[in-house]
Amino acid sequence: MCGKLSSNRIAADDNPLKLMSLAMRPLGQPPFPLEHIEELTDMMGGEGRLIR
Template sequence: MSRRRENRHRSRQGADSFRCANCSLDVPLSAPGTRHRNHCPNCLFSKHVDERVPGDRASDCGARMEPIAVTVRGDGEWVLIHRCTGCDALVANRSAGDDNPLLLMRTATRPLATPPFPLERLARL
């Protein structure tokens, strides 16, 4: 384990919250609907701390992860798609019961609100 990762792991032991790297909210680690909170319920940003599985805290990147999309699992559960601002990794994260519903809807509808073509082209169809 690298010294940086070891120190980060040590500093998290016993912690019951983390500070959001985007909006600076103090976020509790417990969240309704998930065992490993990995994003801020206020702004939906995350931090690139997991490498292979949720909760492993094995990533050396540590950059902010921007919420860019929402997908829905077969059982109806909403999942946030985050893109790392440091290494461009894409990660799927379960939504939590206390996530900001307005931001979840904005993220889900962003492709419809900003299509890759002028909206006037729809009128010609």
């Protein structure tokens, strides 16, 4: 994939649960481990503190 976005209409017989699963996939698989947010934020000069 080259980062290009496109959209298609949904069909009447599309499964809404599967569509939501596809839409949520980027949130469930971020491009970096969430455990490293603090370290990454520190490298960018921010506070970088996680609230646990």
